[in-house]
Amino acid sequence: xxxxxxxxxxxxxxxxxxxxxxxxxxxxxxxxxxxxxxxxxxxxxxxxxxxxxxxxxxxxxxxxxxxxxxxxxxxxxxxxxxxxxxxxxxxxxxxxxxxxxxxxxxxxxxxxxxxxxxxxxxxxxxxxxxxxxxxxxxxxxxxxxxxxxxxxxxxxxxxxxxxxxxxxxxxxxxxxxxxxxxxxxxxxxxxxxxxxxxxxxxxxxxxxxxxxxxxxxxxxxxxxxxxxxxxxxxxxxxxxxxxxxxxxxxxxxxxxxxxxxxxxxxxxxxxxxxxxxxxxxxxxxxxxxxxxxxxxxxxxxxxxxxxxxxxxxxxxxxxxxxxxxxxxxxxxxxxxxxxxxxxxxxxxxxxxxxxxxxxxxxxxx
Numbered sequence: 001x002x003x004x005x006x007x008x009x010x011x012x013x014x015x016x017x018x019x020x021x022x023x024x025x026x027x028x029x030x031x032x033x034x035x036x037x038x039x040x041x042x043x044x045x046x047x048x049x050x051x052x053x054x055x056x057x058x059x060x061x062x063x064x065x066x067x068x069x070x071x072x073x074x075x076x077x078x079x080x081x082x083x084x085x086x087x088x089x090x091x092x093x094x095x096x097x098x099x100x101x102x103x104x105x106x107x108x109x110x111x112x113x114x115x116x117x118x119x120x121x122x123x124x125x126x127x128x129x130x131x132x133x134x135x136x137x138x139x140x141x142x143x144x145x146x147x148x149x150x151x152x153x154x155x156x157x158x159x160x161x162x163x164x165x166x167x168x169x170x171x172x173x174x175x176x177x178x179x180x181x182x183x184x185x186x187x188x189x190x191x192x193x194x195x196x197x198x199x200x201x202x203x204x205x206x207x208x209x210x211x212x213x214x215x216x217x218x219x220x221x222x223x224x225x226x227x228x229x230x231x232x233x234x235x236x237x238x239x240x241x242x243x244x245x246x247x248x249x250x251x252x253x254x255x256x257x258x259x260x261x262x263x264x265x266x267x268x269x270x271x272x273x274x275x276x277x278x279x280x281x282x283x284x285x286x287x288x289x290x291x292x293x294x295x296x297x298x299x300x301x302x303x304x305x306x307x308x309x310x311x312x313x314x315x316x317x318x319x320x321x322x323x324x325x326x327x328x329x330x331x332x333x334x335x336x337x338x339x340x341x342x343x344x345x346x347x348x349x350x351x352x353x354x355x356x357x358x359x360x361x362x363x364x365x
Contacts, residue, residue, distance in 0.1 A: 225345030
C-alpha cells in the first residue's frame with residue numbers, strides 16, 4: 001500500500017506546520033522542567049539520548065535523501081522529521097535553560113538570543129533538515145554547547161581556558177567520528193565536495209565559539225548565581241547560617257530584596273554577599289569586583305577585586321562575602337565573575353551619605 005494514500009500521511013501534509021510547532025514546544029516544555037542542575041544524572045542521560053537519536057536520524061534522513069535521488073516518487077518519512085525536530089528542540093530548550101541560569105541576561109544577550117532563535121527557528125527550517133550542512137551544523141552547535149557543560153562537571157571539575165580548549169578538542173574528535181560514519185555510510189566515500197562543505201560549517205562554528213568565549217560573551221556554565229545583595233553587616237553563626245542587616249525596600253517595590261539606595265555615614269563601608277551554585281566536586285575561584293562610576297567620564301572604574309574559592313554541591317549555592325571600606329557617594333556595583341572575567345551576576349546600588357544611621361532590618365540566610 002502506498003503510504004501517501006493513508007490518513008496519517010494526509011493528516012501530516014495538512015497539519016505539518018502545526019505538528020512541527022507542537023514537537024518543538026513539547027520538547028522545550030519537557031526540558032524546561034527537567035533542566036535545573038547541570039550535574040543531574042537524569043538530565044545528562046536525557047541530553048546524551050537526544051544527541052544519539054539526532055545523530056542516528058541525520059544518517060537515516062540523508063540515506064533517504066540519497067534514495068529519493070534514485071527512486072522516482074519516493075517520499076520523505078514525516079515521522080523521522082518530527083523526531084529530529086523534537087530532539088533539536090529538546091536540546092536547544094535544555095541548553096537555553098542551563099545557559100540562561102548562568103551569567104546575566106544583558107551581558108549574555110547575544111548568546112542567549114542565539115538559543116531563542118534556534119528554538120523558534122527549529123520550525124521555520126523544518127523543510128531543510130535533509131540538507132547535510134544544516135543538519136550537521138545544528139548538531140555540532142548543540143554538541144559543543146553540551147560538552148561545555150559536561151566536561152567541567154564530569155571530567156576536569158574546574159572551569160577556565162584550558163578546560164575550554166580540552167572541550168573543543170573533544171568536540172572535534174566526536175564530530176570527526178560522526179562525519180566519518182556519515183561519509184562512508186551515506187556517500188560511500190565518494191562525495192568529497194559534500195564533506196568539505198560540512199567541514200567548513202563545523203570549523204566556522206568552532207571558531208565562533210572560541211571568539212565568543214575569549215571575549216566573555218559565553219555564560220560561565222556550569223556556574224550560576226543564586227543570590228547577591230549588599231548589606232550593612234554580615235555575621236556567620238555557629239550553625240553555618242548568616243545574619244545580615246539591610247535597608248528594607250519601600251512597600252511597593254515587591255521585586256526587590258532590599259532598597260536600591262545604600263545609606264551610610266562618612267567613612268562607612270559595605271558587605272557584598274553572594275551565593276553561587278557549582279556542581280558537586282567542582283572547586284573554583286570567583287571574584288567580587290567592586291566598581292564606582294566616574295561621573296566625569298561616565299565609566300565604571302574598578303576599586304578592588306577580591307578572590308575567594310567556592311565548593312560545589314550545595315543546591316542553594318556556595319555563600320561568601322567581601323567588604324569595601326570607605327565608600328563615596330554615587331553609583332556603585334559589585335560583580336561576581338570568574339578568573340577569566342566572565343560575569344556570573346552583579347548588584348548595583350546608589351551610595352548616599354547621611355548624618356544619621358538608617359533604619360535597618362535583619363534576616364537570616
